[in-house]
Amino acid sequence: MAGKIVVFANQKGGVGKTTSAANLGAYIAEKGKSVLLIDFDPQGNLSSCFGVSRDAPGIYEVLSKQARLDEVVRKTAIEKLEIVTANINLTGANVELIDQRDREYFLKRILDPLADRWDYIFIDCPPSLGLLTLNGLVAADFVLIPLQCEYFALEGLSLLLQTIQRVQQATNPGLKVGGILFTMYDARTRLAHEVVEEVTGYFKDKVFRTIIPRNIRLSEAPSHGVPISRYDAECVGAKSYELLSEEVLRRV
Ligand SMILES: Nc1ncnc2c1ncn2[C@@H]1O[C@H](COP(=O)(O)OP(=O)(O)OP(=O)(O)O)[C@@H](O)[C@H]1O
Ligand SMILES: [Mg+2]
Numbered sequence: 001m002a003g004k005i006v007v008f009a010n011q012k013g014g015v016g017k018t019t020s021a022a023n024l025g026a027y028i029a030e031k032g033k034s035v036l037l038i039d040f041d042p043q044g045n046l047s048s049c050f051g052v053s054r055d056a057p058g059i060y061e062v063l064s065k066q067a068r069l070d071e072v073v074r075k076t077a078i079e080k081l082e083i084v085t086a087n088i089n090l091t092g093a094n095v096e097l098i099d100q101r102d103r104e105y106f107l108k109r110i111l112d113p114l115a116d117r118w119d120y121i122f123i124d125c126p127p128s129l130g131l132l133t134l135n136g137l138v139a140a141d142f143v144l145i146p147l148q149c150e151y152f153a154l155e156g157l158s159l160l161l162q163t164i165q166r167v168q169q170a171t172n173p174g175l176k177v178g179g180i181l182f183t184m185y186d187a188r189t190r191l192a193h194e195v196v197e198e199v200t201g202y203f204k205d206k207v208f209r210t211i212i213p214r215n216i217r218l219s220e221a222p223s224h225g226v227p228i229s230r231y232d233a234e235c236v237g238a239k240s241y242e243l244l245s246e247e248v249l250r251r252v
Contacts, residue, residue, distance in 0.1 A: 006144060009125045009136060010125075011129045038085065040059060042087065042090040049221070050083055054086065058072050063096075090234075107139040110139075178248070181207075182199075217235040
């Protein structure tokens with residue numbers, strides 16, 4: 001069976017896309033599934049999470065046909081977890097793709113032939129609804145939407161959902177919303193409660209039950225180049241991502 005392609009998308013910045021892709025990928029790999037992470041953000045944050053150099057060829061070189069995907073796949077400290085890096089060059093892809101016919105299909109064409117080499121491929125999108133995110137949505141089987149538990153979290157969500165619907169209608173009818181996941185939850189604030197209640201009331205079983213709390217250890221791990229499971233497996237952030245990974249495995 002071909003691997004499942006999962007894209008982490010939300011055009012809002014700093015909501016936990018990269019942190020979720022990194023840690024869920026790591027836990028799922030530790031549970032024995034093979035996972036390929038694709039850093040699809042010119043910021044290259046996902047690459048940094050694993051301490052791999054962003055200078056070597058990565059996804060940009062594949063998009064621009066200077067390399068093949070299998071030539072740029074790199075190992076991480078975790079067995080069964082591999083990564084394709086990104087760096088600032090990837091901003092160029094936005095510009096270079098724009099005049100191409102089929103500009104939304106580039107990533108799909110790269111992934112499809114090799115997708116069955118992994119159980120899961122996770123794509124970490126940049127904070128925009130531009131061509132990179134569109135390529136991610138067109139290539140994916142599932143989209144996961146991290147939401148920060150704060151007021152502005154909801155602004156932009158309807159635009160993202162409209163974009164997903166457009167992609168479903170026009171280019172990728174197989175795309176499913178795998179779930180909405182709450183990140184950086186602060187139990188002390190009333191607002192966080194309210195956001196969770198409102199979104200859950202509306203999206204019901206599309207919402208993952210496991211909520212990721214705000215936890216400083218999660219923000220520290222990337223500077224050590226390891227996921228939370230290898231940095232502090234006992235902290236509440238680690239426990240939450242581990243639980244969430246089980247839910248993700250049941251759903252996607
Ligand atoms: N649960 C959490 N608790 C505390 N800090 C967190 C948590 N999740 C993420 N962070 C931190 O918040 C910041 C934003 O998270 P992250 O980079 O994962 O968001 P993003 O959506 O990928 O951002 P961007 O839109 O810029 O790509 C990072 O510094 C990260 O370490
Ligand atoms: Mg990110």
